[in-house]
Amino acid sequence: MKIDEVPQDNGMIADHGHEICYAVDENGRYRLVPSLGWEAKNIVNDQAWEVISSEAEKMYTLAKKGKVSPLAYYQVKHQMDLTLLAKYVSLPRWRVRRHMKPAVFHKLPTRILQKYCSVFGISMDELLNLPESFSHQQVKNRLT
């Protein structure tokens, strides 16, 4: 890759600076060249986020209908599977799996709910009630 071939396609790292590419200058010497991103990478990154956010949308709809607890939505939103979430709250997997049931979830003591709040970085109110509407942007820009 030559220096003038280093892509500058803004996308994923907007406002967060640059990443470094290695490219050769006109004398064939390698240089570290800042890049704003690359279209090919933007495409595959968007593809990965598409999967995550459509999964989250599915859970959101289910939770709204009361088929699963809000926990199931937050789990998917934070790209966690059951094993990972169980590790974060230091509970056995089977208990976390039970908490996905709305009937069980809404009877949980504050002590347990607090654990989930701190993992997801949300308030108790947010944990118990889903956001009013769902947009894919919500998932992509989480924690900002």
Place this chain on the structure above:
Amino acid sequence: MIEFHHRQSAHCESGVTSNLLYFYGVDCSEALAFGIGDGLFFGYLPFIRVNKLPLTTFRCSVGTIFNKVSKRLGVTVRRKKFRSPAKAMDELDKKLDQGIPVGCQTGAYWLPYFPPAFRFHFNMHNLVVLGREGSDYIISDPVFDDLVRCHRSDLIKARFAKGALAPKGAMYYLEHVPDSPDIQQAVATGITSVSKIMLKTPVPFLGVRGINFLANRLAGWPKKLGAENAALHLGQLIRMQEEIGTGGGGFRFIYAAFLQEAAAVLEKQELARLSNQMTLTGDKWRGFATLGARVCKGRAKDEDVYDRLADMLRECAQQETAIYRELGEIAAL
């Protein structure tokens, strides 16, 4: 705060290694660290799944670069893991008070300064902590332009991220650095070692054989998985190859930069020629990513496109085989 020269780099581990060495007076560029530390690799591991998709790696396992560089340059490293976050932070503060920059292994998901689009549960991110101002830590994260700040509670979360390869608060710092380390020897060892790993690892899914193995698998994806799932597999492969931290072309460019430096260090012009060839291979990998991304976007739909992609991989494998053969011979001299 510690006077620390922050140099932005392509990859976190080689960047941390290079910056820490520079702090102790050894001017070892990122590319040099990457090469001495056997950074280059290839592995296609379909039995390990990331987000339900096969794992492909273009680099050695995490920790190898730092470990090998310190071993080959005779640097003494002190590393610690913790059970208790409080103890892990106390120990960090103690070292910072002594004026020692401390490397930390962290989970990328919890670092607030990461662009949201890059926040995945990846637990092997390396950074150097330089100081503390109130409840903020000042961090030299090598893949960022400038120093960054991170709140103590976020840093705790990141140091104690859970899941695969959990860091468990791991931290490390250099205890002793020799005045004039034998860079020549280290470079030669690194080259021999990479040539051996890429050519002679006796399993079909690692090294250049792994690239051919992947090519054969990839050609069969659309039939076996269906168009949609095949595109997801392809997308994941390209992300592994070009995701932030490779310098482009799945680390092939950064390795070419290493070979260029090695030519000067060892005074062997053949290495400069091989560096050029490695650059061409990197370009080929980039071409693969360009076409692959078009497929993912649904812009290239012709039936034989996966065969074409597979052929591109086979060409990469062929070119790389020739390079590693020559590297093995040159470094042995």
